[in-house]
Amino acid sequence: MNMSTALNNALGGLTAASRGAAVVSGNIANALTPGFARRSLELTTSQISGNGVRIAGITRHQDPVLTANRRATDAEFAQRTAIAEFYSQFERFVGPPGEATSLAARLSDFENSLITASSLPDSAERLDQAASSARALSDGLNTASENLRQVRSDADRKIGSYVETLNQTLQDIEDLNGKLPAIRNGGGDIGAFLDQRQVLIDRVNELIPVNVVARENDRVSLYAEGGLILLEGSAAQFSFTTTGDTQPRMTVANGLLSGLEMNGNPVRTQGGTAQIRDGALAAQFEIRDNLAVEAQVQLDAVARDLIERFETPGLDPTAVPTDPGLFTDDGNRFDALAEVGLAARISLNSTVDPDAGGASWRLRGGLGAAAPGDPGNAAQLQAFGAILDTARPMASTVFGTSDMRAAEVTEALMSSAGADAHSAETRRIFARNAQSEMARIEAEQGVDTDTELQNMMQIQNVYAANARVISVVDELMETLLRL
Numbered sequence: 001m002n003m004s005t006a007l008n009n010a011l012g013g014l015t016a017a018s019r020g021a022a023v024v025s026g027n028i029a030n031a032l033t034p035g036f037a038r039r040s041l042e043l044t045t046s047q048i049s050g051n052g053v054r055i056a057g058i059t060r061h062q063d064p065v066l067t068a069n070r071r072a073t074d075a076e077f078a079q080r081t082a083i084a085e086f087y088s089q090f091e092r093f094v095g096p097p098g099e100a101t102s103l104a105a106r107l108s109d110f111e112n113s114l115i116t117a118s119s120l121p122d123s124a125e126r127l128d129q130a131a132s133s134a135r136a137l138s139d140g141l142n143t144a145s146e147n148l149r150q151v152r153s154d155a156d157r158k159i160g161s162y163v164e165t166l167n168q169t170l171q172d173i174e175d176l177n178g179k180l181p182a183i184r185n186g187g188g189d190i191g192a193f194l195d196q197r198q199v200l201i202d203r204v205n206e207l208i209p210v211n212v213v214a215r216e217n218d219r220v221s222l223y224a225e226g227g228l229i230l231l232e233g234s235a236a237q238f239s240f241t242t243t244g245d246t247q248p249r250m251t252v253a254n255g256l257l258s259g260l261e262m263n264g265n266p267v268r269t270q271g272g273t274a275q276i277r278d279g280a281l282a283a284q285f286e287i288r289d290n291l292a293v294e295a296q297v298q299l300d301a302v303a304r305d306l307i308e309r310f311e312t313p314g315l316d317p318t319a320v321p322t323d324p325g326l327f328t329d330d331g332n333r334f335d336a337l338a339e340v341g342l343a344a345r346i347s348l349n350s351t352v353d354p355d356a357g358g359a360s361w362r363l364r365g366g367l368g369a370a371a372p373g374d375p376g377n378a379a380q381l382q383a384f385g386a387i388l389d390t391a392r393p394m395a396s397t398v399f400g401t402s403d404m405r406a407a408e409v410t411e412a413l414m415s416s417a418g419a420d421a422h423s424a425e426t427r428r429i430f431a432r433n434a435q436s437e438m439a440r441i442e443a444e445q446g447v448d449t450d451t452e453l454q455n456m457m458q459i460q461n462v463y464a465a466n467a468r469v470i471s472v473v474d475e476l477m478e479t480l481l482r483l
Contacts, residue, residue: 073438113133138306174233208282
């Protein structure tokens with residue numbers, strides 16, 4: 001080997017070592033950066049000297065199968081988290097067992113107040129307390145229904161927000177797809193753009209689980225698991241109209257709530273043929289169109305049971321058959337065709353509510369009584385108490401088909417809410433553990449800072465060796481020039 005060859009080889013080694021140090025430094029600096037994939041310097045034999053090295057390029061290391069599996073757990077965790085949060089909220093709305101403001105506790109207070117009033121029927125204070133307990137019970141149903149309505153409205157607003165994010169992110173990915181070929185053809189490093197695109201795909205995946213298909217010129221196509229083509233050359237355009245303030249009667253079927261469309265075509269969001277599955281967007285549609293509706297049905301069933309109990313023929317001899325009972329549908333008698341949203345409308349009959357201008361003595365004398373009557377007669381109070389403790393068939397089968405007492409109906413509601421919340425939280429924890437494990441496995445395939453530091457020390461040794469060769473060649477050249 002002559003000195004010229006040695007010098008060229010050493011210069012090539014210095015260049016490679018310098019570039020390698022930059023790559024390793026970038027790996028270490030971006031070890032925790034979302035979307036970053038480890039880089040390595042690819043070297044090949046120099047065509048000039050035949051013995052030296054030259055830089056062939058920088059390789060970005062990413063396992064597409066591992067990334068796809070991690071994305072699947074990300075989407076499932078996003079969905080399970082939203083659903084678990086919904087069930088947890090609904091459990092709080094009806095009140096867990098033992099809580100003083102729960103529906104079961106309010107019903108118990110009402111029953112006890114009737115017993116207390118019947119033991120001393122001439123006590124205006126006890127009658128007022130019974131009326132107050134009855135009003136607190138109906139208020140509790142009103143509040144639970146209103147809170148549920150707000151959760152449903154929030155889901156509708158989140159869908160609108162998610163659709164905007166989805167459209168913008170898909171457009172950003174399309175734009176990156178278009179830039180990558182020009183950057184690579186111009187000799188630029190596209191690694192950072194690939195990292196950015198991975199972050200964008202992860203963002204889409206959290207909303208709608210995606211399958212990524214590599215195309216020529218570093219482009220990708222995106223498909224939803226339900227078959228939707230999200231990106232194939234150009235990005236799909238989703239549309240959704242936010243209602244913002246939902247009501248129990250509103251559904252997609254009756255046209256009062258918006259469905260999802262892609263490129264002007266309806267997208268199925270429910271059932272076994274749904275075109276979007278898992279992910280945060282599907283979860284909000286599930287909450288708005290299924291879970292909140294089912295929860296409202298349960299609340300309405302409790303409200304209906306209360307109203308119909310006190311509309312039982314013969315329960316109050318002073319009442320006209322067409323008049324409402326102790327509990328009303330916004331002041332009216334219950335109409336079986338208007339059950340939807342009943343829990344939001346149930347109210348204490350104003351004739352017995354002192355706060356509404358009524359008189360609590362009608363709990364003792366009868367709702368239709370014109371005068372207080374015998375102050376020592378507790379028959380009507382006892383009848384009202386007995387009807388709550390009477391097992392009767394439910395019009396709705398949401399809590400089963402057996403005859404139930406009023407207390408059993410509210411207990412069934414709370415038990416159902418608690419069981420659903422527990423089950424949803426269990427699924428959320430399982431999804432979280434799966435996501436954490438997949439993230440850990442993916443991280444193991446990513447940047448290992450210990451390994452990178454070892455690589456850096458090796459690069460320093462290579463750099464020093466090549467620098468020494470250049471120094472020796474320089475010394476030889478000076479010696480020759482002095483001869």
